Amino acid sequence: MSDSVDVIIAGLGPTGATLANLLCAMDLSVCVIEADETMYTLPRATHFDGEVMRVFQSIGLADKIKPDTHVNPGMTFINPQHDVILRWPRPADVGPQNWHGSYRFHQPALEIALRQGLNRFPGARVLIGCEVIALEQDEDGVVAQYRTRKTGETDTVRGRYLVGCDGGRSPVRGMIGSELEDLGSHEQWIVVDLLIKRNVEGLTDGTVQFCNPERPTTFMRCVGNRRRWEFMVMPGDDVRELVTPAGTWALLSPWLTPHDADIERSVAYFFHAMMAAPWRKGRVLLAGDAAHQTPPFLGQGLCAGIRDSSNLAWKLASVVKGKAPTTLLDSYEVERSPHVRRFIENAMQIGSIIQTTDPEQARKRDEDLAKSERLITSIDPRLGPGLHGTAPAPAGAISHQPILSDGRALDDVVGHRFVVLGHHDLLDKVSNATRRRWDEADLLCLPGEGLDYLDKIGARSVIIRPDRYILGTANTTEDLERLCELLPIFERKMEPS
Numbered sequence: 001m002s003d004s005v006d007v008i009i010a011g012l013g014p015t016g017a018t019l020a021n022l023l024c025a026m027d028l029s030v031c032v033i034e035a036d037e038t039m040y041t042l043p044r045a046t047h048f049d050g051e052v053m054r055v056f057q058s059i060g061l062a063d064k065i066k067p068d069t070h071v072n073p074g075m076t077f078i079n080p081q082h083d084v085i086l087r088w089p090r091p092a093d094v095g096p097q098n099w100h101g102s103y104r105f106h107q108p109a110l111e112i113a114l115r116q117g118l119n120r121f122p123g124a125r126v127l128i129g130c131e132v133i134a135l136e137q138d139e140d141g142v143v144a145q146y147r148t149r150k151t152g153e154t155d156t157v158r159g160r161y162l163v164g165c166d167g168g169r170s171p172v173r174g175m176i177g178s179e180l181e182d183l184g185s186h187e188q189w190i191v192v193d194l195l196i197k198r199n200v201e202g203l204t205d206g207t208v209q210f211c212n213p214e215r216p217t218t219f220m221r222c223v224g225n226r227r228r229w230e231f232m233v234m235p236g237d238d239v240r241e242l243v244t245p246a247g248t249w250a251l252l253s254p255w256l257t258p259h260d261a262d263i264e265r266s267v268a269y270f271f272h273a274m275m276a277a278p279w280r281k282g283r284v285l286l287a288g289d290a291a292h293q294t295p296p297f298l299g300q301g302l303c304a305g306i307r308d309s310s311n312l313a314w315k316l317a318s319v320v321k322g323k324a325p326t327t328l329l330d331s332y333e334v335e336r337s338p339h340v341r342r343f344i345e346n347a348m349q350i351g352s353i354i355q356t357t358d359p360e361q362a363r364k365r366d367e368d369l370a371k372s373e374r375l376i377t378s379i380d381p382r383l384g385p386g387l388h389g390t391a392p393a394p395a396g397a398i399s400h401q402p403i404l405s406d407g408r409a410l411d412d413v414v415g416h417r418f419v420v421l422g423h424h425d426l427l428d429k430v431s432n433a434t435r436r437r438w439d440e441a442d443l444l445c446l447p448g449e450g451l452d453y454l455d456k457i458g459a460r461s462v463i464i465r466p467d468r469y470i471l472g473t474a475n476t477t478e479d480l481e482r483l484c485e486l487l488p489i490f491e492r493k494m495e496p497s
Contacts, residue, residue: 005029005125006320008144008159010132010172014045014107015288015305016165017114020124021059022313026416028320029123031157033146035166037129039115042265043193044107046222047072047299049378050097051398052306054468057099058411061117068109070223072102075207075376077353079362085211085369086353088376098401098409101378102299106223127157135162135175135284142283160320161283163312165305168272170290176281185273185295185348187355188233190242190251194261196225202255203227209354213362216354219255227261230296232355239268271295271351273344279333287312292340297350304340311336311383314416314466315488323442324488331386331488335396338384346379387465387486388472394457395472399464402450410450411468418443418471418487421450422461422480429477434484441487463487 007023009016012034020030056062077086090102118124127146133154134145142162147154164172173180196203203221210217218230231251233239241247248266249258274293279286288305312332318324353369356362382396401410402421410419418441420427427447438445443463454460459473461480471487474480 004141004158004160005031005123006160007031007316008033008142008157008162009165010144010162010170011035011165011167011288011290012111012115012126012128013165013167013288013305014110014114014302015309016163017111017118018055018059018306019163019165019287019309019313021061021114021117021121022055022309022416023317024118024121024124025059026313026317027123028317029125031125031127031159032118033127033130033132033144033157035129035131035149037149039108039111041108043222043226043228045299045302046104046107046220046228048103048105048303048306049300050095050099050101050103051468052303053099053103054097054401054411055306055310057409058310058416058468059117060120061113062099064113064117065105065110068106068113068223070104070221071100072104072221073206074102075209076204077209077211079366080212080214083366084374085366086209086374086376088378090378096400097398098403104220104222106226107302109223132166132171132175135172137282137284159283161285161316163316164284164286164290165288165309166290168274168289168293170286172284173276173286173290176278176284176286178276178278178281178286181275181277183273183275183344183348185271185351187271187295187351188239189269189271190231190233190239190248190266191269192229192231192248192252192266193222193264194227194229194252194256195264196227196261198260200256200260211354211356211362211365213357213359215251216357218354226264229255232357233268234357242266243268273348275337275341275344277333277337279337280329285312285329285332292337292344294340294344295347295351297354298343298347300343300347304343307339308336310467311469317416318488323440323490325490328488335383335386339381342379342381350376383469387488388470389486391472394459394462394470397470399462399468399470400453400456401468402453404446404449410464413446414444414464416466418463418465420445420461420463420480421454422447422474423451423454424448426460426474426477426480430481430484434481437484437487437489441484441489443487 006028074090075088207220216232287308388395463471
């Protein structure tokens with residue numbers, strides 16, 4: 001048997017690689033088992049948001065990832081008469097996360113940065129070309145049996161926990177008996193990635209949804225000279241013909257000719273909406289596409305997996321290090337599942353606008369939208385009722401990232417700890433018992449910082465979790481001390497203050 005590690009991760013895609021970087025940054029050892037012998041070098045996901053870039057900041061890789069991104073100015077919805085029926089503008093300025101709200105990126109470049117990031121950590125081990133074939137749990141850990149694809153040889157590795165980040169067809173999900181809930185969205189589209197060879201008039205910097213019932217189509221500006229078109233497969237289509245060069249250029253002909261671009265990839269995809277349950281069985285958990293799949297109309301599929309990693313990493317680290325009880329892991333699915341379901345439902349709503357194929361329904365759609373503001377705004381759901389329970393907003397919401405008085409961004413100072421921001425007169429009066437609790441929870445106190453942010457959320461103090469979600473707010477010292485009882489640490493007898 002191979003040496004044991006703290007956490008085994010099945011899958012080295014963006015979710016698994018981000019989780020591995022996070023855990024290693026928190027001083028845990030990991031073994032990542034990746035089935036594919038080579039990294040997929042063609043584009044897949046193309047969008048992430050400011051919260052995801054903030055996660056990359058937390059693992060020290062944002063500056064390496066940012067050069068291979070393009071700030072996305074938003075999305076425009078156009079009907080067959082070329083009327084703008086809906087807009088989704090994205091701000092040009094840096095937002096409350098201290099990053100832009102929307103980025104286009106090139107997935108191979110992102111994956112290279114995440115994989116190279118693991119080279120910083122002696123506790124990171126990566127097994128390439130190996131697939132998990134069996135799991136066995138006991139009271140103290142989990143043993144993963146894996147097979148090397150090239151040789152057929154098998155071996156095992158033991159971990160305290162295992163996380164399946166192994167995609168939509170997740171073998172780990174099957175091994176723990178987790179079942180998929182079908183949310184009722186299964187549409188086939190042709191995805192075409194191109195390398196533009198010269199400037200083409202009419203191609204915008206943003207994303208355009210051509211809401212044409214004859215064939216719904218998407219255009220997006222990606223990184224550098226990359227552009228993507230997506231075409232909905234219609235009844236009677238021969239999918240095999242559509243993905244040939246001749247079939248693909250026929251689809252592209254309203255915009256481009258072969259003189260304008262080279263086809264990098266043309267492939268048929270089914271856009272699914274699915275939710276797994278449960279996400280945890282004992283010491284085995286699921287994250288990313290193994291736990292949920294979302295249609296791409298919000299560009300939130302990859303984002304959801306990165307959020308899973310951010311939510312789960314600090315909880316695993318706290319439990320493995322003995323700083324919190326194993327029950328802390330019960331909050332993972334409770335918090336994340338309702339959150340990602342809200343994004344999936346919103347993506348399906350947007351998809352229903354784009355994918356209308358009945359001409360009469362399309363006409364009615366345009367009439368209804370004409371009566372509205374014709375604007376979409378990004379949703380920002382709260383977590384499900386986990387650590388914060390039923391506390392009112394902003395508990396459970398993602399926090400802002402204030403700039404501190406010394407000019408540094410909050411997360412660069414806090415690292416992977418809890419932090420309390422608040423007015424001096426409130427924080428200075430907490431009891432010694434509460435301060436000991438802060439020490440045990442690895443909480444950083446920053447009195448007098450982020451006061452503008454506190455004004456925005458209408459509070460005099462706030463506790464922010466390591467994943468940058470709000471544990472809760474308080475306006476008095478007494479309320480703050482009660483809020484600190486939610487900090488997930490082992491209960492210890494404390495002397496009176």
